[in-house]
Amino acid sequence: MKLGILISEGPYTHAASDTAYQFVKAALAKGHEVIRVFFYHDGVNNGTRLTVPPQDDRNIVQRWSELAAQHKLDMVVCIAAAQRRGLMDAAEAKRNGKDADNIAPGFRISGLGQLIEAAIQADRLVVFGD
Amino acid sequence: MLHTVNKSPFEHGCLGECLKFARKGSAVLLIEDGVYGAAKGTAVSKQVEEALKSVSIYALRPDVEARGMQHRVMDGIHLVDYGGFVDLVAEHDAVQSWL
Numbered sequence: 001m002k003l004g005i006l007i008s009e010g011p012y013t014h015a016a017s018d019t020a021y022q023f024v025k026a027a028l029a030k031g032h033e034v035i036r037v038f039f040y041h042d043g044v045n046n047g048t049r050l051t052v053p054p055q056d057d058r059n060i061v062q063r064w065s066e067l068a069a070q071h072k073l074d075m076v077v078c079i080a081a082a083q084r085r086g087l088m089d090a091a092e093a094k095r096n097g098k099d100a101d102n103i104a105p106g107f108r109i110s111g112l113g114q115l116i117e118a119a120i121q122a123d124r125l126v127v128f129g130d
Numbered sequence: 131m132l133h134t135v136n137k138s139p140f141e142h143g144c145l146g147e148c149l150k151f152a153r154k155g156s157a158v159l160l161i162e163d164g165v166y167g168a169a170k171g172t173a174v175s176k177q178v179e180e181a182l183k184s185v186s187i188y189a190l191r192p193d194v195e196a197r198g199m200q201h202r203v204m205d206g207i208h209l210v211d212y213g214g215f216v217d218l219v220a221e222h223d224a225v226q227s228w229l
Contacts, residue, residue: 001220008229015162015193016136022192026212032220124219127227128136 003027004122005037006115008129010045011060012053017046020128021063028071036074036118037064039107043129044082047075049104061104068106075107076114131156132222135164136229139174144228146174149181159210159218160189165197170204182206190215 005024009016024034039046051061068075077087083096089109093101103109119125133152139145145160145167152158158181160167167174168189181187191209194200203209210218219225 003219014136019136019161019190019193022212023215027216027219030213030216032216124225126134126219126225127229129227129229 001032001124002122003032003034004115004118004125005034006118006125006127006129007037007039007043007046008041008127010042011051013042014130016128016130017043017060017064018058020126021060021067023126023128024073025067028067034071034073035122036076036114037068038115038118039075039077039081040112040115041078041081041129042085044077044085044087047077047082047104047107048087048102050102065104065106073106076110077103077107078115079109079111082109132218132225133158134225134227135160135167136162136227138163138166140166140172146177148226148228149177149185152181152185154184157186157188157218157222159215160187160193160207161215162190162193165189165193165199168194168204168207169199169202171202175204178204179206188214188218 007020011017088101089103090101133148135145135148137144188208188210191211
């Protein structure tokens with residue numbers, strides 16, 4: 001079955017990103033296809049590579065990056081939500097005259113159309129948020 | 131339809147709203163702080179018991195155990211792991227998250 005995932009809560013807030021991660025892992029283990037993970041609103045904060053959680057805590061961002069690399073996940077960050085919250089890739093940093101970028105490996109910045117497309121193409125869209 | 135509820139019924143009205151809208155034969159999965167709605171003998175347990183007559187109610191076991199609730203879950207509520215969550219999503223034609 002094709003699954004689309006929407007995450008609208010940041011890391012280390014409540015549990016949306018953790019639940020979504022465990023759900024995606026379980027779905028992949030069962031042979032389902034996760035066609036896209038879309039990060040919206042504060043959910044875009046899951047995509048900054050500059051987080052440094054304590055060593056005895058889970059590294060939420062890195063965990064997503066690793067899962068994406070393992071399973072070739074398409075992880076998309078909403079551009080408008082990202083710009084508001086200071087999340088950018090090299091191209092966006094240059095376009096906006098910023099001195100650095102911070103997007104984590106495996107994430108890409110794109111538009112809300114990617115969420116609509118995932119909702120249309122997936123058999124189920126599962127929403128995790130606040 | 132599968133409904134998911136992730137807020138405690140003692141801080142948010144979404145479990146009540148969900149149970150009001152859930153149609154007969156649909157499923158409700160309590161996750162995160164939503165699992166507090168599965169506890170016996172609370173201010174909302176009567177409402178949940180009543181709902182069990184027409185909908186199936188599940189609670190995510192890891193979230194139940196994280197809150198030390200495993201011995202307080204009311205009869206008729208099924209515990210599932212993340213794989214069970216995935217199966218519920220696959221078995222129902224749509225998923226509504228009550229955030």
